[in-house]
Amino acid sequence: xAKILIVDDxxxxxxxxxxxxxxxxxxxxxxxxxxxxxxxxxxxxxxxxVLDLKMPGIGGMEVLRRVVDSLPNLAVIVLTAYGTxxxxxxxxxxxxxxxxxxxxxxxxxxxxxxxxxxxxxxxxPEQAGPRVRVEFLPGGAExxxxxxxxxxxxxxxxxxxxxxxxLRALFDRKNELxxxxxxxxxxxxxxxxxxxxxxxxxxxxxxxxxxxxVIPGWGDRIKNVRGAGYVLELN
Numbered sequence: 001x002a003k004i005l006i007v008d009d010x011x012x013x014x015x016x017x018x019x020x021x022x023x024x025x026x027x028x029x030x031x032x033x034x035x036x037x038x039x040x041x042x043x044x045x046x047x048x049x050v051l052d053l054k055m056p057g058i059g060g061m062e063v064l065r066r067v068v069d070s071l072p073n074l075a076v077i078v079l080t081a082y083g084t085x086x087x088x089x090x091x092x093x094x095x096x097x098x099x100x101x102x103x104x105x106x107x108x109x110x111x112x113x114x115x116x117x118x119x120x121x122x123x124x125p126e127q128a129g130p131r132v133r134v135e136f137l138p139g140g141a142e143x144x145x146x147x148x149x150x151x152x153x154x155x156x157x158x159x160x161x162x163x164x165x166x167l168r169a170l171f172d173r174k175n176e177l178x179x180x181x182x183x184x185x186x187x188x189x190x191x192x193x194x195x196x197x198x199x200x201x202x203x204x205x206x207x208x209x210x211x212x213x214v215i216p217g218w219g220d221r222i223k224n225v226r227g228a229g230y231v232l233e234l235n
Contacts, residue, residue: 002117003045006030007037007063008052008079013102017050017079020106021113034058041067046074048097048116050109053080053087061087064094075116079104088188089196092203098161099188112161115148119158135171138234139217143167152216162187163208166201170222170232179229194227205230 004026008014011032018030029044031037035058037051053060060078067074078091081102091099097119098112135143141152145168148159159167165187169178178186180197192200205222212218221233 001025001027002047002113003027003029004113005037005040005046005049007032007034007049007055007060009033009055010052013052017106017109020110024110026113034060034063037063038066041071041074048075048077048113050077050079050113053078054082061090061094064091064096068094075119077109077112077116079109089200092162092200115158115161118147118149119160137215137218138221139215141215141218150212150215154216155214157211157214159208159211162204163211166204166208167232170230171234174232174234177225177229177231183230201230 004021006014006018006021006028008017008030009032014030014032018028021028029040029046031040034055037049038058040046041049051060051063060080064076068076075097076094078087078096078099079102080087080100088099097116100108100112135145137143137150139152141150143150145164148161148164150157150159166183169183169186180194180201181192184192184197184200187204188200205224209220209222212222213220223231223233225231
């Protein structure tokens, strides 16, 4: 059973999310402050932390600064009503799994937790069920958008929600240059200037390129046009 730590100073939001996740079968600990979160992480092991950013005392970013290096297997999902460009950049640098703005539908949080756990644990055999939408990549790999998974004969990999949104935006307009600011808006919903957009995108694109470099026949198809944007080159 996966164990999840919820960190939120808003009691209603904290208790509501805790109850939703318990009903889904997760083991939950919910705390009201950054200080309590650090103590909980020092005392126990968690698979996922759902973390608010703006809290009295130690805020969410300070919690990340204190624990991110010592807990490399902890997946962090930021869930905040105070999303800003700066906090999004910092969250990316701290390798958070997802960055979600409140109010968020329970389904969105559950889907993010499921994908975080899928990236940390062995995949179970796939059960029969509805077909997911599949994209065929160069070299014969199959990309299942609904599952954020890419599979080929010799292996497979999972994408984070942010990586999947980035790749989806590039695929939708393949062979077309997408300016930095427009691409950030497509994947994160922020309006930022070109310089800041490039800073936000750089680490995400780098991780996506590194992941996809192992796919046979893929190569380096995500091209950076300096000062302008990115283009996915597909014939």
